Amino acid sequence: MKKLLLCLLLSPVFMFSQQIDLFQQFNGRLDFTAFGNTLNTQENGNGAPCTILTSSSAALNLLPNQTFVSAHMYWAGPGSGDFDVRLNGSPVSADRTFSLTSGAGQTYFGAYADVTPLITGSGLYNVSDLDLTAAIIPACNNTTNFGGWSIIVIYEDPSLPLNQISLFDGLDYVSGNQPSLEITLTNIEVSTDKLAKIGFLAWEGDRGIANNETLLIEGVLIDNPPLNPGNNAFNGTNSYTGSDQLYNMDLDVYDLGGIVMPGDTEITINLTSSQDFVMVHNLITSVNSEIPDATIVIDNLGVLCQNRDINVNYTVFNVNSTAFLPANTPIAFYINNTLVGQSQTVADIPIDGSESGTITLNLPLGTPVNFDLKAVVDDVGDGTGIVAETNETNNEFILPVDLNEAVQFLGPDIQSCIGMTVTIDTGVVDPAFSFQWFFNGTPLPIETDPTLDVTVDGTYTCIVTEGACTATDSIDVFFNVQPFAEPTIDLFQCDANGDLGFFDLTVNDPFILGTQNPADYNVSYHLTQAEANSGANPITPATAYPIATPPVQPIFARVEELTGTCYATDEFFIQFDTVSAGPMTNIGGLCDEDSNGEVLLNLVALKNAEALNGQDPNDYSVSYHPTQLDAENDTAELPNPYNVTTSPETVYVRVENNASPPGTCAAISSFIIEFFAAPVLIEPSTYEVCDELPNDGFAEFNLPTKDDEITGSNPEAVVVYYEDFNDALNGVNPIANPTMFVNTTIGFQTIYARADNVNSTDCFNVIALDLLVNDSPPITDPISDYILCDNDE
Known part of the structure; x- marks a missing residue:
């Protein structure tokens, strides 16, 4: 891997910042682009409002022949930082953070995250939840209120030459107090300036401030009007899109053709500003740089011979390179920094290729038992290399060596299981070696290979x-009894039973052991099959394991013999279900309208929703029962609709979790049903009164005298009289003075008696009562005298 070194030459002024350094490099037929957006609605200062957005969008446009490789997101703003944002709705947290405090004491932050998994190719991307509102007001006081984001995209294009992409980042600045910043990119092998370019992400540049604000690359002033004039390099522009409205943010890219030259080994960048405060967040370069990168790995060591010779097997790689590694590249080997051997590569090693050797x-006398064996590629034996590489600091590999292990080339003793085959391996791959095996000291004449398969205990x-x-080396091999795992049982708990979701997994100990002697075996429980296979991370304590992913979680049981070598596993499930019933409310004030002693209720319609209390009716069953015991045992379920014949009556509701084993997870509650009978009314006789002269058809009625006749002297009936039938039904406009009611129609009138149950005014019946006013007989006036004769005289 090529390493570009970065040097900063700064004015000796007061500052706190993070130096811009090499972060990542990419090699191949690659190039880069960038997209992003500001959160400012207009350029800050000049009376602009002190506001900022929390989201914005930008588009990525790749051509059909450009294949997406990786994406690198940066965002920044004033204050201590918002490091958790969203990209197209997916959460993004900062992998790396940056901070800067200017000479004026204002604090700023920057952030980076690898968002490669979230970029799906060309399209519109939105960054949201980047909330800088709390930090904006202090920043407005010195007109450095800004915010924004950008994403650098690395892509592959088969038509490109072999390029090296170098991404640098940090958070540094230039301003009137710190007017210059120099960045030197070194250790570069420029093959050609074809398609060479450099990109910048900078913050806080102002279009209206153009005071010696310059960008020079290799001493060449970058003057690219109208977007980036030579005296105002950072001015809120996006040269990827041609926009000049990327307020207080610059996303610019410049061609290095004619600036870098073939054979160049460094690129110098100078930034100046005599007034404008500009922060540099990242820069990225692409140059055609066709050179190899040699690395080496020691694969393994052979046996230590009695003459102190030992074979070293190694592999040389040429990865992260842009050219082949030539044949005859020297390799040096050191013991504790003392040269003990040299070699060289045999053939040209292509890009991303390797060669083993x-x-x-021969270990010098006095070599300690423990030492560092160092292999260095591109080293003639004195630390000098002869091949120019992309990275001159990654050529060595150090292997700590313990000679006891080299002598014991068969390794440690082996524990295995009866019925299995163990392969003992010398680890010697050199075909020049010959081998002779022995079993318990007896030669095995036909066993002359570097490996030996064995199936019985013994010393080999x-x-x-x-x-x-x-x-010579020996090893003991032991074959242990192979355990077997009997079927385990699933464990179940329900919160309605008072369970808390803590499971005693050891309940399954006797099940998995079966007839095996517990003294000869260990049982453990694990969260994954892989952990059960390896015995890693046993659950402790296994007697009180809190379920992690209710309602159902798999548990993997492992039974092993006492050495831990031979084992068997089984899987079972723990299940923790929840259920609740209610709270329930009573049903009161029902009316037996026909007074037959029963009320028909649709309990499902009236009470299921209340019993479920938000639980999904597809996942829970509701039933109603006459007693607590019936509800607990799920017996004597009440029919629906249900005839209530007793008042008051207690009904018990059972809510059961359908996912649980039948009958194991149910909650019980209850409610009371109370009803009242509407008074039975008897059709009353006509209420007749005698009119008074002059017989005008109106008379006074004492209506309550008909109460007992109408109700049959029912003590629970309260009678009220109405002139209108509808008023009687609705219980409105009763006759105000029923003891002295005067009919309102001449001679005859029908009124209505409403009898309410004294316990429920909504439980009533209405019956008609006819009122009749009879005329008084007429009197002749004057009345003639009635004369009789007394015949006795």
């Missing part, structure tokens, strides 16, 4: 020989 080193020895090199 082996060297025999191998003698390896190559010329004068001889080494």
Whole structure:
């Protein structure tokens, strides 16, 4: 990997910032583009309102032959920072953060996140939840209220030459107090200036301030009017789109053709400003730089021979490069920094290619048992390289060596399981070696390979020989009993039963062991099959495990013999269900309108929603029962609709979780049903009174005298009289003085008696009462004398 070094030469002024350094490099037929947007609605200062948006959008446009590789998002603003935002609705948290305090004491922040998984190609992208509102007002006081975001996109194009993309970032600035900033990109091998370019992300540039605000690259003034004039390089523009309304944010890219030259090894960038405060957040370069990058890895060591020779197997790589690594690239080997051997590559190694090799080193007398073996590629033996590389600091590999392990080339003793085959491996791959195996000291004549398959306990020895090199090692192999896992049982809890979701997993110990002796085995419980297989991360304590993902979570049980080598597993589920019933409210004031002693109710329509209390009716069942015991046992379910024949009557509601094993998870509640009978009314006789002369057809009636006749002397009936039938039904406009009621129609009138149940004014019946006014007989006036004769005289 090529490493571009960055040097900053700053004026000796008061400041707190983060130096711009190399962050990442990319090599291949690659290029970059960028898109983004400001959160400012207009350029700050000059009386602009002190407001800022919390979201904005911008488009990414890739051509059909350009393949997306990666995306790198930056955002910034005043204050201590908002490091959690959203990209097209998906959360984005900062991977890296930056801070800057200017000479005026104002604090600013920057952030970076790799958003490669969130970019799907060309399209419109929206950044939201970037909330700087709390920090804007203090920043408005010195006209540095800004905010925005950008995304650098690396893409592949097969028509491009081999390029190196270098991404630098930090948070540094130029201003009237710190008028210059110099950045030197070194260790670059420029093959050609074709398609070379550089991009900048800068903040707080003002279009209206053009006081010696310059950008020079390799001493060349960048003058690109009208977007970027030479005296106002950072002025709220986007040269990717040609926009001049990227307020207080600059997203610019410049061609380096004619500025960098073939053979250049560094690029110098100078920024100046005699007034405008400008922060640089990142810069990115693309140059055609066709050079290799050699790295090396020590793969393994061979056996340590009696003559102190040892084989070292290694691999040389040429990755993150833009050219092949030439043949005969030197390789040096050191023990604790003392040169002990040299080699070289055999063939040209292509880009992203590798080459493996082996060297025999003779360990000098006095070599300690533990030492560092260092391999360095592109090293002639004194630390000098002969190949120009993209990264001159990644050529070495250090392997800590313990000679005891080299002597014991068969490794440690092996524990295995009865019925399995163990392959003992010398680790020697050099075909020049010969091998002879022994079992418990007895030669195995036909076993002459570098590996040996064994199936029985014993001590196995191998003698390896190559010329004068001889080494011997022994190993003990043990075959342990293979446990078996009997079926476990699923465990269930329900909160309605007082359970809290803590499971005693050891309930399954006797189930998984079956007839196996518990003293000979260990049982553990794990969250994944992989952990059960490896025995890693056993659940502790297994007697009180809180379910992590209710309602159902798999648990993996492992039974192993005491060495932990042989095991078997089984899976079961723990289930924690929830259910509630109610709270329920009573049903009161019902009316038995026909006074037959029963009321028909649709309990499902009246009470199911209340019983479920927000629980999904598809997941829970509701039933009604006459007693608590019936509700608990789910027996004697009441029909629906249900005839209530007793008042008051207690009804018990049962709500059951359908996902639970039947009958195991139900909650019980109850409510009271109370009804009243509407008074039974008897059709009354006509209420007749005698008119008084002059027989005008109107008379006075004492209506309550008909109460007992109408109600049959029902003590629970209260009678009220009305002139109008509808008024009687609605209980409005009663006759004001029923004891002295005078009919309002001549001679005959029908009025209405309403009898309410004394306990419920809504439970009543209405009956008609006819009123009749009879005329008084006429009297002759004058009345003639009535004369009789007394015949006795």
